[in-house]
Amino acid sequence: MLSILATPLRVGFSFSFIAANTVLHATPLLLLALLKLALPLPWLRRQLSYAIEFLARSWIDCNSLMMCRIGGARIVVHGQAELQAQGWYLVLCNHQSWVDIPVLQHVFNHRIPILKFFLKRELIWVPLLGLAWWALDFPFMRRYTRQQLEKNPQLRGKDREATRRACEKFRDLPVSVMNFVEGTRFTPAKQAQQGSPYAHLLLPRAGGVAFVLDAMGNLLQSLVDVTIVYPQGRPGMIDLLAGRVREVRVHLRSLPIPPELLGGDYDNDEAFRTRFQHWLNELWREKEATAAALENA
Template sequence: MLSFLPAPLLVIINLLLISINCIVIATPIMILGIFKCLLPLKSVKRFIEHLNFLLYRIWVAANYVIINATNKINWKITGDPIPNIENKSCVVMSNHLSWFDILVINSVYKGKIATTKFFMKHSLIYIPFVGLACYALGMPFLRRYTREQLLKNPKLREKDIKSTKGACKRVIKYPTALINFVEGTRYTPEKARLAKSSYQHLMPPKTGSIGLTFGEIGNDIECVFNTTIQYPNNCAPKKPFIEMLKGKITDIYVNVEILPKGYFPQGDFLKDKTYKHSISMQVRDLWKQKDENIESMLKND
């Protein structure tokens, strides 16, 4: 609708609309979050949670309208049909290319799955409005310590474990779609080179948080949505989020593979070495397949 406008003007329009959407939605979420902490009644806390989730869904819907109004997007969604399981919990595991992935996942699954919650880097909590709103919504924040930091202070690992287990408890308690970007960082060719990735289009998967998740709730979730995202005309060295602001996102390819209940069984990921190895190998096999799928997506473009 507005994609014909010049890129500099679209950047201003998109930043303005997205910022207004964030401020308008995040402000009441933060205020309600304060009331939720102060009020003792569980019924009131649950009512506030419902209100916040409703506001969050409005934010998702508004973002979908904005990006489609300012970009002429060809959405190509392939793979398994997405069932309507809004009243059940699930896990969405995905590759990670850009901040824009969050909007894409919410757009693809909107109205089909429960309210989405993302494992987020702890540093994102300091983003004005967005960070505190996500905290009020109960998003799990992980610090993602380096190997060197963990070797120096092993107790640091406990903080991420506690956050992951807390998120898992909420999944069992209330219908939730728990989103995990398994690579732990956005893919770029340079990052992949430094990480010595064996994949052509992906970072190596980090199985810690996803393995702990399956270990805690593998038998309680309805299914796992193995999601592959690609922006064939707007990938590295271009940045999809910036391309979206400029109105230049033309194609979004998403492949959905549904892994049935029990595909990742429960177990003790921290103490059972056999279980940990099994989950890690399952994820790596999926990543190998995902890498091949991306190559096929790009060749068929």
């Protein structure tokens, strides 16, 4: 009976811990964000931005405490990457589970600027977190389906314009732009539907990466290539809250951003688009080999 009750009690405790941590940090964070919005002084807004990021890092530290110390997750980092707390990075990663996000935050917290994810516009309505993401200048994007674009051709290019506007906010303070290049979490069903040739990965989508490099390429110091593997199988968030995530393996490496990938027109230049896709597909072939090696480490 005790073993049956153990999992619900652990999940309840972990959820309560994260909820309390979120309220504790998000409340002053939002107050600072409103103050930043109301004050026109650039130097003061900059200092408030640093204070907001300090609170975000503290929130991540507490979540990491729950995940690793209380939940018992062991995160093993392989490889090397040259990282600085004050720098501009493009971070590319495969996407296995929602657990990827707290894992990445744990690995990079205090090592590089706060990871900024491109989020679906609807996520701004998530209680507390949506406003916190807004305060941290996470870009909210409206995604258009192929059917919507076929019905309304004038929507084409809107995502690129939105990406450019979002990236303009990142020019004043160091930033790490995070991109899950596959666009969705890996499942065997999605792998089969795509006809992905990879055992551990879905097919990469080049458009979002190309748009970020077009908007920010002259600022970004390097690309940080991240590969995540869960040796016991891909977990869900309930597994993390229940303490069932025993080990996560993460491989890091720094790569230069090829200069020939900067300043191109991905939408209208077919030769550039082909060259960009070839580069990303080669990166993904290397990532597949890395994932296989991590799984067998």
